Amino acid sequence: MSPAPQQLRVGRLIKAHGLKGALKVELYTDAPDRRFTPGAVFTLQVPTSSPWHGKTLTLVELRWYNGQPVAFFEGVVDRTGAESLVKAILWIEPVADEPDEPDAWYDFQLVGLRALRDGVEVGTIARVEHFPAQDLLVIRTADREVLVPFVAAMVPAVDMTAGTVTLTPPPGLFEDLDDDAAADPAQTGTAPA
Numbered sequence: 001m002s003p004a005p006q007q008l009r010v011g012r013l014i015k016a017h018g019l020k021g022a023l024k025v026e027l028y029t030d031a032p033d034r035r036f037t038p039g040a041v042f043t044l045q046v047p048t049s050s051p052w053h054g055k056t057l058t059l060v061e062l063r064w065y066n067g068q069p070v071a072f073f074e075g076v077v078d079r080t081g082a083e084s085l086v087k088a089i090l091w092i093e094p095v096a097d098e099p100d101e102p103d104a105w106y107d108f109q110l111v112g113l114r115a116l117r118d119g120v121e122v123g124t125i126a127r128v129e130h131f132p133a134q135d136l137l138v139i140r141t142a143d144r145e146v147l148v149p150f151v152a153a154m155v156p157a158v159d160m161t162a163g164t165v166t167l168t169p170p171p172g173l174f175e176d177l178d179d180d181a182a183a184d185p186a187q188t189g190t191a192p193a
Helices: 079-083 179-183
Strands: 008-017 022-027 041-045 056-065 068-073 089-092 114-117 120-130 135-140 145-149 157-159 164-167
Touching: 008 068, 008 079, 120 145
Parallel strands: 114 164
Antiparallel strands: 008 022, 008 089, 022 068, 041 056, 041 089, 056 068, 114 120, 120 135, 135 145, 157 164
């Protein structure tokens, strides 16, 4: 089972904790008290070779130990079971009456938006990649995919109503730079000594 398009990625299981099946969780949510409530059912993103592929996990309890969230799940009763879940990514259905947050979007809301640079469409958002340092928008252009850091300096505006994101990427991200222009000191801002 893979996550449904509108599910939310809320955490990753990073390490077994103790002997009774508990797992430390890396949270990808600002609202663990809403997402990690007893009875919450998570879709697992794991390799197809995992014994957990196609299964879900139901949360029994989320506790905090030394500032680190630790989860207990139904059916995970020992350290061996917990270790088989390490690196699994947890996805959950959004709450129906979810309050809107300014400048916060879910992946499924961004996918398909038109990407504009200087008012001209350069492609559409194919997906969002999540990395520890930052998130990346994957922009599908006519001939390739371009990765754009999802930071305010390069993505200053997201207009859900218009269905667009405004991009201000550096030169060369969407086009090949002319070798002569790249070697020209006037273009690079360096002058011969």
